[in-house]
Amino acid sequence: CTASSQVTVTVNPVPASPVVNNVTICSGATALLQVQTPQPGFTYNWYDATTAGTLLSTGTSYTTPALTTTTTYYVGATNTTGCLSVARTPVTVTVTNLPAAPIANGAIVCSGSNAVLSVTNPQAGLTYNWYSIATGGTSLASGISFTANNVTANTIYYVESVTTGGCISTTRTAV
Secondary structure, eight states, rough: OOOOOOOOOOOOOOOOOOOOOOEEEEEEEEEOOOOOOBTTEEEEESSSSSSEEEEEEEEEEEEEEOOOOOOOEEEEEOTTTOOBBBEEEEEEEEEEEEOOOOOEEEOOOOOTTTEEEESSSTTTEEEEESSSSSSSSSSSSSSSEEEEEEEOOOOEEEEEETTTTTTBBOOOEEE
């Protein structure tokens, strides 16, 4: 006679590696990283290395500190029984450098005349916004040059550089 017993083995599926989109930011900004389709009952852990490393945060999203260089983070999933995802998903935050403040020529005109102000070092891929104040405000115009109409007093205008990704020079140039 042989005795037999029946044993139940429960196999918990290993979570799939989370899907997270890479992000591009301007230098000095933070980035919000988010798991695209979080699964109920899973815990998402954010790390600074593909294996081991420092646990930075837990949750379906992670906000990075302000970054000045391109940085890769890693996220892994754990289900309720403690099974870890096969691999941590790398998420790259690409940092775009801020453009330099433009150089622009002023103008000397007779009272009541128009003054044409121009960027002297225009760079391909940059937009130039013109303002009447050093910070904030609404742009008066965009382009390499700006025409101030009917100038009757000494006036200072300001111009900034903007990349196609929306990164703005740290200062405006007084013209």
